[in-house]
Amino acid sequence: MDSFTKDVIDNIKAIPEGKVATYGQIAKLAGKPRGARQVARILHTMSEKHDLPWHRVINSQGKISLQPPERQAARLIAEGVEVTNGSRVQLKQFQWEKDDDLYDLWMKG
DNA sequence: GGATTGACATCCC
């Protein structure tokens, strides 16, 4: 497996419960701002072999791309992510922003 | 090795 794949996997594993990330976001974190589709491919291929929180990755519109969306939606809901209309997620509210955790901590403190 | 194909993103209307 190439380093890009590894980085993608690492980043996906880093998504906290109750939050979601977009394909493009993960791609960027892994060093390929234009690699969103590869991220999607990696999920499609590797999600069954590694136990990744693949359900926390959705597209930039805040929607579940996987068809049918039911399984993924259920998993998200089980974690506290609000999924409306079967596949819709409010990114404003649930998107994971990597260094925002620190920012948030600072804000509260 | 060229053409096709996506669990995508972005700009334009």
Added chain:
DNA sequence: CGGGATGCCAATC
């Protein structure tokens, strides 16, 4: 906000 067109990049055919 919705839908279409374009860009992107690796795996597959």
